[in-house]
Amino acid sequence: VVSAVNGAISITGTGAGAGTSGNNFGVNISGNLAAVQASGTGNISISGTGGNASGGSNYGVITSNALVTSNGGNINISGTGGASSGNINYGIQLNGVGGMTSTTGAGTITLTGLGGGTGNSATNYGVIIDTLQLVQTANGNIMINGTGGGAGTGTNNWGVYIATNLATVRSTGSGAISITGTSGNAGGTGGSNHAIYVLSGIISANGGNITLNG
Numbered sequence: 001v002v003s004a005v006n007g008a009i010s011i012t013g014t015g016a017g018a019g020t021s022g023n024n025f026g027v028n029i030s031g032n033l034a035a036v037q038a039s040g041t042g043n044i045s046i047s048g049t050g051g052n053a054s055g056g057s058n059y060g061v062i063t064s065n066a067l068v069t070s071n072g073g074n075i076n077i078s079g080t081g082g083a084s085s086g087n088i089n090y091g092i093q094l095n096g097v098g099g100m101t102s103t104t105g106a107g108t109i110t111l112t113g114l115g116g117g118t119g120n121s122a123t124n125y126g127v128i129i130d131t132l133q134l135v136q137t138a139n140g141n142i143m144i145n146g147t148g149g150g151a152g153t154g155t156n157n158w159g160v161y162i163a164t165n166l167a168t169v170r171s172t173g174s175g176a177i178s179i180t181g182t183s184g185n186a187g188g189t190g191g192s193n194h195a196i197y198v199l200s201g202i203i204s205a206n207g208g209n210i211t212l213n214g
Contacts, residue, residue, distance in 0.1 A: 001033070006040030008073075015051030015058055015082060022055025022086060025062055026079060032098065034066035043073040049080045050116055056086020058116060065096030072105035074140070081116025081124055081149050088123045089116030089149060095130040095167075108140035108175075115149025115157055115184050123156045124149030124184055129201065130163040139173040141208070148184020148193055157184025158194045159214065162201030169203045176208035183214075 002009060017024030026048025029036060038044050046068070050058030060079025068075060081089030091113025094101055103109060115124030126146025129135060135142060150157030159181025162169060171177055181196035195214030203210060 001035045003037045003039060004042050006042055008042045009036060009038055010045045013048045015049065017051035017053035019053060020055050021053040022057045024051025024053055024058045024082060026050050027061045029066045030062065030064040032065050036068045038070040038073050041072050042070065044068060044070050044075045046077045050082030050089055052083045054085045056084055057088045058082025058084045059090045059093055060113065062093045063099060065099050068101045070103040070107055072107045073103060074107050075101060075103050075109045078112040080114045083116050083118050085119035085121055087121055089121065090124065090128055091115050091126045091146065093128045093130065094133045094135065097132045100134045102134065102136040103140060104138050106140045107137060109135060109137055109142045111144045113146045115147065117149040117154060118151050120152035120154050121150050122154035122190060125161050126159045128161045128163060129167045129169065131165045131167065133167045135169045137171050137175045140175045142169060142171060142175060142177045144179045147182040150185035150188065150190060150193065152188045153190045154185055154188060155190040155192045158197050159183055160196045162198045162203065164200050167201040171205040171208050174207040177203060177205050178211045180213040
């Protein structure tokens with residue numbers, strides 16, 4: 001647990017790894033007791049860059065079954081997937097049962113993800129929200145910006161993917177939701193590179209507008 005009362009929290013990481021290794025995360029916050037919490041009004045900033053080894057799965061930032069919460073402060077998460085020839089180099093992945101990224105009051109949430117990948121790398125999402133993950137504000141805005149990675153013949157490089165099992169992006173008060181996605185592999189020949197893909201996820205706002213740009 002990383003916690004602060006009325007103070008800011010800043011976490012920055014860069015994945016290492018070499019050769020054919022994989023799973024070189026910039027920032028990994030995982031486990032049922034994992035938490036980053038600002039119990040006062042402090043802001044939370046998390047920034048990560050995945051490693052470049054060829055094994056793939058080099059995420060910028062991953063939270064799994066974890067809590068990232070603030071009591072009215074802003075939450076800013078930015079991630080860049082590794083420049084790996086392997087597949088699945090996400091900018092940001094938020095997932096896991098019971099996992100939540102949430103702030104109250106006028107606090108905002110900003111997610112900015114850039115998928116990685118070189119060569120013929122595939123499945124490099126900018127931002128993926130998956131598996132019962134909740135991203136929630138009250139009167140603050142939610143802004144999600146994702147750009148897919150990938151290269152060559154790589155496919156399925158999506159900007160923003162709100163995926164399976166009721167992954168939810170929600171504003172309970174007057175906060176607006178803005179999601180902007182840019183498909184990846186612009187210079188390659190691979191297909192199925194969507195800007196925004198909502199599979200069985202939920203996007204809801206109580207009083208604010210919802211805007212999707214893809």
